[in-house]
Amino acid sequence: MKKLMKGNEALGEGAIQAGCGAYFGYPITPQNELTEYMSRRMLEEKRVFIQSESELAAINMVFGASVAGARAMTSSSSPGVSLKQEGLSYMAGCELPGLVVNVQRGGPGLGNISGSQADYFQAVKGGGHGDYHLIVLTPGSVQEMYEMPALAFTLSEKYRTPAMILTDGILAQMQEPMEQVKIDSSRAGDRDWILDGCKGREPRKIRSLLMEEGALEAHNLHLQAKYDMIRKQEQRYQLINEQAEIMLVAYGISARVCYTAMQEANKKGSQIGLLRPLTVWPFPEKILQELAPKIKAFLVIELNAGQMIEDVKLAVNGKTPVHFYGRSGGGCVTPGEILREIEKI
């Protein structure tokens, strides 16, 4: 049975169904409904909820809960996610799973509260200090907002690295019919690193400080090997109209607008397709490499001044022209604008 739900709330319920054991958050628009939803539902489910004193505290509470073996998460919007970067770097270094949701809004600085995709670089290139990556998932509908937390927790545990759901203020505020499908909440990965008291075993230590000669380089090589494995195994995307001449590339809310533009163009006889990354790290470069020789041009659409286009260009590697259209500062692209850009190609 379909039910009308807001993106923020669907994400919260999805996380709860996925077995989220601890949620920590600090208010910020446009993700407040998520923290509010969790403040009620987590207590109903007898799980941990804390409204933290800051996003710094929230991510470090996630760190602690994850150390103790919880499926732990926090959510925020752009300015708050900047504050979480320290914790994310430590979690990556300590190889701790955990989920951070970024309901992106316009920046830089306090910016505004409109939906945006301006934190793409921060999300996929590292964000905090050190050589690391987050696994970054991008829902494109309220239904996916509900289903993606489970995938995020699973991948995060399987690879012992923090995951992010990168969404935006428009999707998060949007109400849409969705189905509360059954969610698999089984935990992935082994648990032989969790700190729960050393009863019947050797004490365990969780640390990212590695001062012994060569130890940190060895650790980094280990992390990079893990990231390579993720790149090989976890690229996810949706491809519509493989035979297209022009392939739109967009994720999240931009992909929704692209879909409308694509349908209108194709009604008039054009051959437009849509490649929608579901993971932006690992970036779906394999499919882009496959498509490149068959396609006349790519058109990347983003709610920023051009960030994901860099990854598209890296994957396509000059084989096919890559065009860009975007709006930043909280502006949203329209189907009409995209059609105009298509005509220019």
Added chain:
Amino acid sequence: MKKLFFKPESLTDTDHKYCSGCGHGIVHRLVAEVIDELGIREKTIGIAPVGCAVFAYDYWNFDVTEASHGRPPAVATGIKRFLPDRVVFTYQGDGDLAAIGMAETIHAANRGENITVIFINNAIYGMTTGQMAPTSLLGMKTTTSPFGRDAKLAGYPIRVGELLATLEGTTYLARCAVDSAKHVLEAKKAIKKAFEVQLAEKGYSLVEILSQCPPNWKMSVPESLEYVRKEMMTQFPLGVIKDKTKV
């Protein structure tokens, strides 16, 4: 032959890297002895700070995690809320606890988190080699207060225990020192009490320990002990600051 000096089970065999005369090593041992005596080694999770005690996880023989600079109270909150029947404590310096981590400290205390905080007040940033700390005394010369701490420039030394005592969420707050055998014994008693408060689920406990840092104070060990007694104890009087278990 009776063994008079034995190693607590809660300490590993790893040699400390602390300078001679440093208070950290003494307090590590006191924590280990208390954990042994309470029989809680197998259900304790410690949080090591960023500071000279960063390697505490190598010295304690139970589960220990690191935390980023100043965030141990938030990390402890995450662990304790998820595993309320485990014993969770943080071990933090004055820079960690009272400068960069003051917000996390106050809010964990104010929520009455059922955790224990061991707070090493050496009035200096030891690890980064001697900069001014929020607890540095007025007039104290450090590498970032070369003319002595001036209240006009840098404010006043913070009395953490007294500050936290104003919060209804705190249960047990004490200040001790490790400059003499008598004070070491008192410190151990206070640490034990703090853990007992947590075991009885009575809420937030903190033991502040005045600790000497001879190299960064530019003093010999005996001089540093004198400094603790004469100067530190004047600014930071010893004793139980708050004990809600008594009321």
